[in-house]
Amino acid sequence: MYIDGQIISGEFDQETQIFSLKKVKNFYTETSLKENQIGNLYNYLxxxxxxxxxxxxxxxxxxxxxxxxxxxxxxxxELENIQNMY
Incomplete structure (x- = not known):
């Protein structure tokens, strides 16, 4: 499932339970984030x-x-929405 937010964009793979981050603001990237990494970032923010x-x-x-x-x-x-997919 592709997520296109205001700050981050990427794709959530239901099978592997990994979010592939593609964009932060106007910067393109390629990073895979597991549930605990999303959770750690969410908690810090x-x-x-x-x-x-x-x-x-x-x-x-x-x-x-x-x-x-x-x-x-x-x-x-946006991170809350991604966390709800896990």
Whole structure:
């Protein structure tokens, strides 16, 4: 099932129970995330959802992607939708 969110896009494979992340904001990537990785990211963002400076996501351990506090809240919602698929 393909998911096209405002912040992240990718494909959830029901058989393997893996989410293949294809895009973060305007940056294309290719990363596979298991349920616990989605959960860890979700929990971290949830704890820091009220940070006014937002958050920074790292792609490929080198490219930094800035998320505003509003974008963090949108991403939390998108991660909740993905978690419901597991």
């Amino acid at each position: 949830k704890m820091h959802a009220d940070d006014t400076d937002g958050q920074i996501v790292t792609l490929y351990d080198q490219m930094l992607v800035k998320l505003s506090s509003q974008e963090v809240k949108v991403l939390i919602g």
